[in-house]
Amino acid sequence: MNIITEIERNLSKVESLFEAETVILKGMMNVAQHLMRIFLESLDDTLLHEATDSRKVINKQPRTLNFIFGPVTFDRRYYQIEGKGKEFYLDKKLSIEPRRRLSPHYQMLMGKIGQLTTMRNTADILNLIFDSGITADSVMHAVHELGKRISVQTQITEQQTDKRRVPENLTIEGDAFMIRIQKQGKTPARTVEVHHYRIYERAGGELINKRDFLGLGERKQVEDRVRAYLDHQYDLKGQTVFLGSDAGPGYEPQKMMDLVPITATGVYFIDRYHCFRKIETTLGRQNELTPRAVEAVRETN
Numbered sequence: 001m002n003i004i005t006e007i008e009r010n011l012s013k014v015e016s017l018f019e020a021e022t023v024i025l026k027g028m029m030n031v032a033q034h035l036m037r038i039f040l041e042s043l044d045d046t047l048l049h050e051a052t053d054s055r056k057v058i059n060k061q062p063r064t065l066n067f068i069f070g071p072v073t074f075d076r077r078y079y080q081i082e083g084k085g086k087e088f089y090l091d092k093k094l095s096i097e098p099r100r101r102l103s104p105h106y107q108m109l110m111g112k113i114g115q116l117t118t119m120r121n122t123a124d125i126l127n128l129i130f131d132s133g134i135t136a137d138s139v140m141h142a143v144h145e146l147g148k149r150i151s152v153q154t155q156i157t158e159q160q161t162d163k164r165r166v167p168e169n170l171t172i173e174g175d176a177f178m179i180r181i182q183k184q185g186k187t188p189a190r191t192v193e194v195h196h197y198r199i200y201e202r203a204g205g206e207l208i209n210k211r212d213f214l215g216l217g218e219r220k221q222v223e224d225r226v227r228a229y230l231d232h233q234y235d236l237k238g239q240t241v242f243l244g245s246d247a248g249p250g251y252e253p254q255k256m257m258d259l260v261p262i263t264a265t266g267v268y269f270i271d272r273y274h275c276f277r278k279i280e281t282t283l284g285r286q287n288e289l290t291p292r293a294v295e296a297v298r299e300t301n
Helices: 003-011 017-050 089-093 104-114 119-130 136-158 219-233 253-257 272-283 289-298
Strands: 055-067 070-081 085-088 170-181 190-203 206-216 240-245 265-270
Touching (some): 017 089, 055 085, 055 104, 104 119, 104 136, 170 253, 190 219, 206 219, 240 253, 253 265
Parallel strands (some): 240 265
Antiparallel strands (some): 055 070, 070 085, 170 190
16 A cells, blocks of 8 residues: 555544644655655665775665654665775765764754753753654754754854955944853863854845854954955955944944054944933933933934
8 A cells, every 4th residue: 555545544534634744644654654765775776886896795784864853764785895895886976974873954943942042941842843752962962963963054154255345334243141051971061152253244224245243252263264355355455344242241332443453444333222222221211311322322313
């Protein structure tokens, strides 16, 4: 019995729209698992014809990967390479790392959700949607691994440029906040300061060419990345660069001004959020001038 026929048979037994949706969703996930297995094993067959005489098939071995639509177990050939050891050619072609259990797309999804909530909530959300049996510990490892890759790629991207641009306007904002890192093995729990800088331009009321720089503990390393990025991306000779922060420790006006190349002019403003708070605490919330002053700042009047 094919999968579509089975879905139709199961639908004939449902008594509510909820059940019908559940049956169709589960059936479509089964279809996706079936198609992925066929794709991977067919590709492995194709690669057999590409294999050179230096590759000899030893055997076929199964592997299981978790996709967003569920686990897929497939067989692929294990090769002996003359003078170079052994390998799974399919894994190499698709850049599937050894001992990896999650598909790249699933890991990316974990990373995106993990930025918005806790590891446990991320696991609960994914299991609720996909019934994949993911644990909070699995999410933590996936997010950390993805974070390392993004960190490396981000620093490579920061150094890439075709031509230094002269921006119509440029703003640098800086801020810091504290996070608590849980105990890991023999490493005790600790509190770490996260430093965050954002560089962007404005066009038509929108932020464009936005770039974020984050670092744990050592602010100077993040500052050096900001300066290097400005040097690679922009020609700021004679330009005015706008700077904003809450003027807290490490983000005082002069500290922010130090990020600007000596060939450019820096103009510092307290950031909008803290400016609004200062207006409210100075004038008072009930003062009729307070909302007018806030609106004037918001509209740059």
